[in-house]
Amino acid sequence: MISAKNLEVKEMKKSRLVCLTAIVLAAVLMFAACGKSGPDQKSPDGTGKAKTKDSTDAKTKDNTEEEDVTPYTYTHYYNYDWWNLKEWGKDEVSKYMQKKFNINIEFSKPDTDAQAKLNTMIASGDLPDSIFMDRNQDYLKMIELGLLQPLEPYMEKNPTLEQNLLESTREMLKVDGKLYIIPQWARSDHTGGNMAWMYVDSIYKKLGSPRLETFDDLYQYACRVRDEVPKTADGLSVTPVQFAEGGDGGVLLDAFYRSYGGVRNGWYTVLDGKYQLLFRDPLFKEAVLEINRWWRDGLISETQFTDSGDQVLEKMVAGRNGLLFYDQSKDDTNKFRKIYMQNHPGDSYEMVLPNLFPPAKGLSPNDIYGEWSNTVGGSGIVITTKAEKPQRIFDLRSFFFTPEAAQLLMYGPQGHLWDELDENGLPILKKAENELTADEVNALGVWFWMEPGFADSIDKLKYAMNEKMPPDKQSWIVSNQANLQTPIKWITDEFVGLTDDIKPTDPAGINRTLVEEYIGEQLPKAIMANSKEKAETMFDDILKFADDNGIAAVEEKAGAVYQANVDKIGTELKKGRYAK
Template identity: 30%
Template sequence: MTKKLKWVSFVIAALLVFLAACSNNGGGKEPSAAPPATGGPTSDAGDVENNLGVKPVTFSFYGHYDWMTTAPWGDNEATKWIQENLKVNVNPVQAGGAPEEKLNTMIVGNDLPDVIFTDRGAVVERLIKAGKLVALDEYYDKYPNFKKYVKESTFNLLRSEDGKIYQIPNWYTAGTFGNGGWMVNKDIYNELGGPKLETFDDLYDYLLQVRDKYPNVVPLEVGEKGAGLDIMYGGFKENATSHDIGLKGYPDGDKLVSIFEDQAYKELVLYINKLFRERLITQDALQQTQDAVKEKVNTGRVAVMIESNITTYGAEGHRALTNANPDSGYEIIWPIRKAGLDKDKIFVSGFESLGWNVNVITTEAKDPEAIFAYYDWITGPEGQKVLFFGPKGLFWDEENADGSPIPNEAYKTGDVNERTEKMRKFEDFNWAGNTTFIDTAKMSLEMALSENQRSWETIAQSTVTWATSKDVTEYVNTEPIPETEIGVILQNVNDIYTVAFAKMVHAKSDEEVLAVLEQAKKDSNKAGLDKLLQFRTEKWQENVQKINAGH
């Protein structure tokens, strides 16, 4: 985090405290009395349980991310159907590429949006303490769908320090979920004879061939700002993911131990440096933008790629290449691993039952219950079908016994790439994604198609990415508030790590890598890493108790 962003976060915290002091009730708006049910969809939505309480409402929605731009409401078939049938309208508020500054401006102007879409953690907790969020417990008890699909242990982990729930989870799950992985360029792989690609030794040999034969191709693509480099960690150790690197500690019994002490991490940075020194990885890997990565992938100038969101890169790149040549494209592969490790104990990514991000309803909302009722509809079967597959009559006309849509002729015979792109636009508005329902429905629908009609993403998920993703829910909520002593320690440790990692990637020898690693360990210990890991260990063990209580 830059000094500028640090300053902004302190300003936001101070402003929120000021707003809390000025608040009349000091504790946020309590759930309002339930309005009478006004029915739900007025067209052919059918008699489904999640119609209960859906009420016409208009609300503002702000996505607190620099990458997020919310498209106009009603511009695609899904949101247009919602607009016309549910009488729900959304006014997007854009971050404009500067979310911290945007939120700061809204706070200063006392002009918060009705809904904020953000990560769990510091922003949410600050808004709660400032009394600016609506507690949702009563609504969760009243409306049916979240109660049905969210595990009790997940609800326990969503609770804030005051015991209330202010957050609506997105892409939560009761099963396995993951989009990280490895893929290969089919043309290059086949031209080189389709060699074995199972271990890091195999990968190294293959990348050398690519470098020597295809000078304009990136042998190993590692994503925006080198994000895929950390992902390789899971290949050096059984039952581990790069989530340990984010924690700066790996589990050893019931405590977290410094990542700098981990043999697998040492092997990882030595391997990365070897690839970088031999120009098998883009030399600007740590600086490259997402657009630059996509351009390489979509033009076929990537031989192998590892990324935490490989399904998105792969699906888009595969569409681009197969549009020109149906036999080209990318293929998902089982994760690369260290020789001697069990392939079935290798994980690329981690998932949390709480999902990815959350929605919070602010006290600016005139009818918070109506907004929640809409979100409960979203997360139920009807909402998930509309916001993932499109409204009835577009790509499906009937359902099977499980409630999953049955593909119609338009789905079966239409262009796969065009259909996938259209559905991706629907999904952008699926702010209460129900992974449990969607995974079942998507697989049911796709398996009804012939193999060449199935989406690249679905094939990748069903064959590899879900099976190689590990549940790391027990480590949620272990981030300290930035302005606290532990929060400052975390920032200092992260700064030390970021600089050290860049030095290890660019080091001229193994010896230099190990020297930087040793210095980073000393500097982190001096900065208070032990206190950070103790804090996270305590939070982790509290989570374990909450999860066990929810079973």
């Protein structure tokens, strides 16, 4: 459990939510079989440490009883100006839930400046019935002011949420002993995956399909691409190694530091059992100097730190890179691989194997940490004290955590994309998802209503549906996630809530912002230095700047929370350099 000051301030990454909106346009599963009839779904059965004000009494006396199935309309606000709104009840998925719960939802979002809009709503008390928002200082402020409803009374009547969230997850999400949020993309298992090393198959074969098992193998391969394949078959220049966009160099750190055996949480890591700034780690320094070597050797694009996502994509779909470190799941949204394969028949992007993150320095693959997630997610749905029937809202949103909801959200209700279930209870699709038109996807509403998304049920069903297809029809993305990325992914909550006691306006918060912004500006310059000596000097200067500007106070506060987390739930840093 954490206090009102101890809730993780965490920006929702737009890429994940944008992916959820856009993924409907690129399907991942194909099916053909016959089987028994499924249940009739066409006829829904209706079923901080600051003292906080307890709003339970005010609204537990709401007019809603468990059996209340009278028509109910409530307002739902997305606290993001970029959110894509869609009218409830117009597609088959939301229409099914509308009938099942006899609920209508009126959606809204800010036109601009979400922060200012939310501040106005809080100050005036003119709140919607529910809000989709980050767990941040605004969230804590609303709890402190008594504007949000604790969920325990509603869980007593409907245990669905409690049954699907780990007890440790619920405790981690509590503020002053109470749960106020229905989390987005909570999980209990280490499924999924995103970042990976890939190569352009035609270039790989042209160079004799060399071994790519270690980090040095990647370096040697990149040098050969530079020397032997300067241009594509279309006459375009080739960059030996292309990374995803990112002006602060973070994506390069994910590739290099991980292969060196390190684990980072933003600009911080665990060193000698303590939570510290990354720049104190000699191994991190070694990894940065290695990136600098690749840069000086002409293996990384000169525009790496200035290219936009669209500019990187333009190069990718033209095959203008020998190696690629990128989120492979984005082939469902920007279709980088599909477009390349369509324009270059017989060619493709393929995953570097057998090690998704090839080990450096003679390390064993078992010493390398894959991607990691926490169990609590980063945002979620809250119910405000304005809601007249909070139990009804809670019941609807809790439904999203069930296997039934996962099937509905991904494949729609019975009678549209599917009529029957196979012997394992999986839908038998009438039409492969990747054959659906954009209009058909929109009419169905599949993959759109993922708030809250529950990773456990979504991934389990996604993998099962993909596995039953013929190998040549399986989704490249889902197969990668199920067979390559999930086995090396890990899950931990030890890094949750570390900076919640550091408000942006506190001295430590001001210094933290100053130091982290400085790192984001100066690290790329160190990577681009024209000599190893200059890169090392610039690296040391970054650490000195951090020390001179109070980063120790940030480390102390975050480190205390980290240690408390470890004392409570343990650590997953148990192998390689972290083994004791």
